[in-house]
Amino acid sequence: MGLSLNGGSAEEQPVDDSKERWWPRARKRARVYLLNNTYVPLLFRFINITFTTAALAVAIRIRTVESKYNATGILGSSPTLVVIFAPLTLVHVMVAIYLEYFGRPLGLWRTSAKLAHTLLEVLSICAWSAALSLCFDNFFTSTIPCASPSAISWYSNLPRPPSPFQPNRGPAGESLCDHQMALIVLVGIGLLMYCFNLVISLYRIFEKVKYHHTLVWGR
Numbered sequence: 001m002g003l004s005l006n007g008g009s010a011e012e013q014p015v016d017d018s019k020e021r022w023w024p025r026a027r028k029r030a031r032v033y034l035l036n037n038t039y040v041p042l043l044f045r046f047i048n049i050t051f052t053t054a055a056l057a058v059a060i061r062i063r064t065v066e067s068k069y070n071a072t073g074i075l076g077s078s079p080t081l082v083v084i085f086a087p088l089t090l091v092h093v094m095v096a097i098y099l100e101y102f103g104r105p106l107g108l109w110r111t112s113a114k115l116a117h118t119l120l121e122v123l124s125i126c127a128w129s130a131a132l133s134l135c136f137d138n139f140f141t142s143t144i145p146c147a148s149p150s151a152i153s154w155y156s157n158l159p160r161p162p163s164p165f166q167p168n169r170g171p172a173g174e175s176l177c178d179h180q181m182a183l184i185v186l187v188g189i190g191l192l193m194y195c196f197n198l199v200i201s202l203y204r205i206f207e208k209v210k211y212h213h214t215l216v217w218g219r
Helices: 002-036 040-068 078-101 111-141 170-218
Strands: none
Touching: 002 170, 040 078, 040 170, 078 111, 078 170, 111 170
């Protein structure tokens, strides 16, 4: 019995070692791919364009439905904010794609140009973070209402103001709430794409600086 137990442990040990070695290899491959593949930032840019365009369409649709039922602004100001931010974002992303893939290499940019490029990314992230928080706020505080009383009872016990769609939300209210939820999802995914692209860009810069520092001090 002792031999069988020892033999079993000896057979299981290589399997455990291979499992332990698999994760570092996979992490290293993913790291090399993200850092060295030229088209990774471009992929995130195109995803950002897609979801920003969809968010713009949904925001316009919300305003159209509100105007149709003479209830403009019932969902708050988040659709208007998206209508303002989305075209600016599309222009910014298009310009960024042109500069990164058809202009001078980023390594040849002046420090001030690199800093301005990064600060524009940060500013866009801040703007879309504000838009996302406003979308959530409008969903939970709208007078339609979109959120159930139990969903807001943890922070407010005040009665809601009367809604033009009372006593039930009706098809118009249901459509507006569904569009607002879709707007939250689209804005959130677009914001994540901005964050991923910024993180990868900064990570590449830090890796290049570390590599250059190693070469200089290794001489």
